Amino acid sequence: MRKLLLLTIISMVLFSCKKEKPIKNYLIISGKIENFKKREVTLTGFDFNKKIKFNKKTKSFSDTIKINRDGYYTLILQAKKVEVKLYLKDTVNTNIIIDYKKSDAVKFKGTNANINNYFVQKRNLWKKQLVSANKYFALEETVFLDKVEKYKDDLTELLIAENLPADFLKKEIKNIDYDYLRNLSNYEDYYKYLNDDKDFVVSENFPDPFDNFNYNSNKDYVNSFSYRVMLGTQLETITKNKEAEDYYLAYLTTVNNKVTDSLVKNDLLYKDSKLGITRTDNLKEYYDKFIAYSTNKEHKDLLSKSYNLLKVTAKGQPSPKFKGFENYTGGTTSLDDLLGKGKYLYIDVWATWCSSCKRETPLLKKLEEDYHGKNIEFVSINVDSKNLHEKWKQTIVDREMTGVQLFSGKKPKDLEWAQKFLIKGLPKFIIIDTDGNIVNPNAPAPSQGDRLINVFDDLNI
Template sequence: MKKILVFLCALSIVSCKEEPKDYVTFSGKISNQKSDSLLVGTRTYSKTIKINPDGTFKDTLKINEPGVFAIYDGHASTPIFLRNGYELNMEVNAEDFDQSIKFSGRGSENNTFLAKHKILQEGLLDQDKFSGLNREELQNELKSVKTELSNFYNSDKSIDSILLAQANRNLEPMIGMYENYFLESIAIREQFPVGSPSPTFKDYENFAGGTTSLGDLKGKYVYIDVWATWCGPCIAEIPSIKKLEAQYKGRNLQFVSISIDDAMRSGGGDLEVAKNKWKTMVKEEELVGIHLFSDKNWESDFIRNYNIQAIPRFILIDPNGNIVDPNAPRPSSKKLVELFDSLSI
């Protein structure tokens, strides 16, 4: 009889054992929320999670394969690692996504690792610092970054092997991408030395009416922003440009934005449609400074002569029409204010 009871108890324990879940439970709270939904996705997967008015959310996601997904609240994004069976909770302040994010529950250790990795990587790959290096200095810095990231990846063996394998696999290509980016910046500075005459533009359509040429702005420093309405990183700099324009109002500095919106991206191949999108954004966003529309977008002489392959691109020209910086710091960078201060603007 005793043996039967022992067997029945054992059977009861086995039958009550929780079966692995074939889905992820994802919940949390977003303070200072920017939207009413959260998008979770990869190139092949997408799900929108509703955010309640108090910032809380909860939903289930069926994941075919464990891996890194992006979450996006309409203003900021961050990676998360998901595996079926996780019961993951996330708390974050939308005003400072990366620094405030905290995870708890099943799967939290892998996502805490991923959050720390993002902060570490962005800190090591400091664009402001790297943009001023020469070729040899760049190689040495990137070698050091690679070593530090590799050590971080392999410092905790409890982290999911899929996550670690992906991080290590992507390390070399990621370093190579940054190397190419900063080598291009170095090449730009070599091609356009400080003090050399700047390429010019002539009779670009001015949003305020009439046309404007670079020669019309002689006597002032000219900070040029080459952008387009479809360019996300360009749009992200708008608040900083507005802040700088207000800060330097009345000084010997003119902010100029040149749109290279083109017919191919207008939705119908019509240049007038592209031009109207430009005018609409300048008006609705109450953009500051002088706003110009280039004569032949990417094929404009000014764009080609400055070898602009990607946007946004920022250029600083002195009052005599000579180059100060052919690849100037972006508006959101503290390096730009330092540059202005060094010129006593």
């Protein structure tokens, strides 16, 4: 009898196992895109990025996605950067039909189609009421405030009228608020630029977008792009007001002092560190502070790799060698060709597409004139790809660039010499001494004026 009972229980367990369906923990995103010629599209979200293959023959894409959280995502169609705003849930499939040349006519299928359609209406409302950012922020203060208030109210009405799910409604109400506050925070600077009025200041009655601003809203940080931008901008402003010699080092301290939420703090620290550790004047101190402040092991491991690479190009280390770069005046030039002349090298790493590089050009030219005949040589290394060779030559002519002009023919990520300096942002300035040793891997730019001159004075240049 006991054996019969045991067999019955076992059979019931086996039967129930067969009947049980596997838990779905993914969604399928798919769609058709007319007039699109690229091989992939990109799905992005907070702490999320995935390339999805596009079949040009069938004009379609489809992929199984595991997202790390429900919420706001963007499908980016490369080339002209057409963006489709999406709200995704971890097990809800989404289908998109769009014409790349008529991106406003997007259609959605799936449970979240009504939310995604709301995003299209939201964009259309912006175009209808505010036309363009340039016209919007160039308005006089009272007109601007009337328009920004009306847009916020009308957008809220649109949201409520669509009868959307409660969980999304709560997030989007917050989003609308932060979009409004971000517009307020941008107004003064944008107005100055668009109206060429450097002395413009908003009135005393202008709303303060940072009044009672919360530096530690975990949910808002994840769900609102405008909140993330505002928080980042405010932390940058606080750091700049300290007037610290090493901005990147000071920024770590600002984040640590002002932000207590671990997700927010870790993300801010890591995003800054990608460039910060390559630009700081105090490599070891920067690294030590980051390790002390961050609680994210993956971020610490990634930064440690960067730190170990940068130690090789720290102050006092022999400079990595480049060889065979095309010289604008003819032939090729290597680092060794520039050494042994009793001169320091002030190296400018730049690209033709870099607007910041262009702003430095006239200042660099003036610097070369001031230090002509002294124990320093100015070397500009272009890091464009080979197909921009003619543009490099024409830029030198158009901008009357002087000094030693070299062409690498490779982007920084493909250039071994640049990778040893972990160059991630341009322009990059480096000082090398007469023996080929690194004096400063993050030298001040010409636009930093006295700070650079003080470095030259300390070197007796």
